[in-house]
Amino acid sequence: MRSVPGRRRIAAAALALAATAPLLTGCLQEASPHDAVRDFLVGWQSGDHMLAARRTDGDPAEVAKAIGDVRLDLDAASFRFQVTGITSEGDTAEARYRAEVDLGENNPLWVYDGVLPLHLVDGQWKVRWSPSVLHPKLGPGQRLAVEPTSGGRQPILDREDDPLQTNAVLYVAGVTPATVDDPQKVCAELAKVTGFAQDRLFSRVRSAPPKTFVPLVTFGRQKFAELRAELEAIDGIEIDQQEQPVAPAAPKQIVGTVSAVTPETEQQLGGPQRAGDSIGLDGLQKAYQDRLTGATGTKVVTIDLKTGETVTKLAEWPGRANAPVSTTIDSRLQRAAESAVSATRRSALVAVKPATGEILAVSTKGMHQVKDALAGKFPAGSAFSVVAADALLKSGVKTTQKLPCPQSRSVGGARFQLTREASSRTLSFRRSFTEGCVTALAALARRVEASSLVASATAYGIGSEWTLPLSSYSGTMPGMRSDAAKAQAIVGQNVKVSPLAMALVAGAVASGTWHPPVLVTSPAQPLPSDDGETVVRQPDPVRLNADTVKTLRSLMRAGVTSGSAAAAAATTGAPVHGIVSAPVDGRSWFIGWRGEVAVAVLVEGGDPAAVAGAFFRYATAAS
Known part of the structure; x- marks a missing residue:
């Protein structure tokens, strides 16, 4: 941000005079050419142009005006001078000075060397006046000027x-x-x-x-x-x-x-x-x-x-x-995303490239693309069961394990309630996952350590310190000192995430590696921090356990073929993988992928799987 011109002028002039005037007066004490040089430069620098003019052999009024015009002609914030040498011979002398001119508006200092010819007039040393004393190349009938150039705005x-x-x-x-x-x-x-x-x-x-x-x-x-x-x-x-x-x-x-x-x-x-x-x-x-x-x-x-x-x-x-600034946005997919959310009341869709973390599309309806889609802090709901399943599978839970799926359940004092009827009162872990049976999933809290849940969340980027040029949110995990807290985390009740964070989770399962998000490719990241000095680096990609990822892919494929995410199925192209969360505060999620595009869809009062399915269909039609 550029400085405020008015304030800068006053401060710069005052500082320059305070710093330089003692130097000039301190080293030029003799009644000799030095006195004339001192008064001329101090008067010019401080704005006392008549003081400077009286030390010349020209008409004081004309000289004072000419010196003042230099400041106006340059629109200068300040002048600062340093005497670099004085030589004299008889009744003539020559002083050499270095000028530093602050041209304001964040321009560099203009530094040039000047010469003051002097001679004795009635026993007093005077600067022999001509425009060249102000700059060696300034001639009679000329003035100084400043010419700015601008290149406009790039796309x-x-x-x-x-x-x-x-x-x-x-x-x-x-x-x-x-x-x-x-x-x-x-x-x-x-x-x-x-x-x-x-x-x-x-x-x-x-x-x-x-x-x-x-x-x-x-x-x-x-x-x-x-x-x-x-x-x-x-x-x-x-x-x-x-x-x-x-x-x-x-x-x-x-x-x-x-x-x-x-x-x-x-x-x-x-x-x-x-x-x-x-x-x-x-x-x-x-x-x-x-x-x-x-x-x-x-x-x-x-x-x-x-x-x-x-x-x-x-x-x-x-x-x-x-x-210009180059981004990762895919305009074809962006148009598909805009069409997909158009029929909703409030929704956000983020699409990423699984193999790189590049953000391909961001679209919202009734929400904000930055504040909500990239930086929103929403309960993850049972969409977080993808991350929790990573920890549960590593802790020995089998996909075939039978789990009761009651309408309600209490775990460690925390109450869990189904928002829609389950297909059966007893489900396998696979079916509990694909149908979003939160009462069955919450019961697994005793089968996993809190540290394992945290480790899986970290591997999938939740809470990661990534950086983007716009506000974004990677999510937060709660402290989990009880089975109740673990159960709430497994079904995402106490986990906060953004749609961007969940799109990256889906991309991680699709590719087998979690990647930090990328939005801008030129200028390349890493980005400078707010202080302009420290370099902020992206976290490294995290390669996930291959066996666990293989199982998660199977589970998320079942979420579309036989689970609650069936509305996301596309009739052509690569198969769709994904799951739908149970609603929390009226909002529900779809996270999943098809081919080289992973998405997270957050919808209020609607079916996120249907929005995801529409997105994939529009994308196919546009390709």
Whole structure:
């Protein structure tokens, strides 16, 4: 985030003067050329331009104005000087200095070496005045100017490098200084219409080359329509229409929205507007704002006052190049996901690639794609029995073991209730798993250690410290010091997860290895932390026990062919594997996979298996 210009100017100038003035006065004590050099540089640095001007042989008023104009011409935050040497011979002398000019707006310091020729005038040392004392290449009839350059905004791309947004027109209001009679008046009127600070608008105009279009304020379509008449009434204002990739396509909340900078958001960018300035408000547009927009390039040039043409380029900083952001989103699957959830009231669907953890699609209805699908904290319900089964199978439970499936049961004082009628009062572990008989599954709490449940949850990424550029949640396991707590964990009552976490669980069974999630491939992870220094690395993939995974795949295939997830079956393509959870707080899950796509579907008041089945069918039709 760029600094706030007004505050930076005051602080930088004060610090520079406090640091440098003692240095100059401390090392230049003699009544000699040193005194004139000291007063000239201290006056220039501190803004006491008349002090500096009186130490020259020019007209004090004209010289003071010329020195003050340099600050305005550069829109400089501060000047800082260091004397690097003084030589004298008779009644002439020469001082050499190094200048550090803070051009503001996060530009680098402009450092250059200058020369002050001096001579004795009526017994006093004076700087021999000419524009070249301000910069060696500044000639008579010339001034300094700053020319910024911007590359606009780059797109966010799907896995096939197609943009995940469409172009929209931004309207840039600005001026060409050479064609404006009264820039102050124009900026005052523009400030009144837009709310931007007049002095910042004017400083941008004042420091620019006169024949260059200077962008001042950028508007979206709606805001421009509201203000168009007022803007067109300002004599000298020009409107430049620019197309930029700012209108998000699905998944819209993942991609994020973009706004033209307003007076309220200007502080986030710092400084006056530039052509196409825009700010990501949320999603990946916000997370990668600096990459997508880059950093403004800057040139310092000399300008011929008569012609307005550039004479010499004195310095140039290209800025940081902008670049697109590449994601793992599969637009074909994203469209299938959007269609699949469209008939629901409230739902979230996350699809991942089992072999890599890449997020292929995120779609919601009545929920938020980031806050709920990636970062939601929902009870896992009996969908968590996939993870619990991993621990139970390793603890010796057989899939053929007979288990009573009563309508209700108490385990260690915790009560469990069926929400739908079981097919039989006695089921095998396989049938209890595929039908989601929570009363039978909870009874197995005494057959497994809490540490085993935790170990399996960890292997499947629950509670893992992964990192994504957007908020996400890997889940939490409870402390389990009793059979009741273990039973509640087996059926997911006290386990919190996100749809993303459960999609990765399904992907882990499908591939045999749990992978951390990946959403952005360029720039590549790992990502820098909030302090910009520490590197945050993804956890390593976890290879699962092959025999246990083989059994889990068989169980999850049965969940579709003969269990409660039958609605997820697809008529074509690879077979579907999955299970449906018993409802918790009115919400139920489907987790499973078909081919190279694993999904988690969370639905409120509906059948998640039907949503998953629709997703697979739409995906097949679109392929």
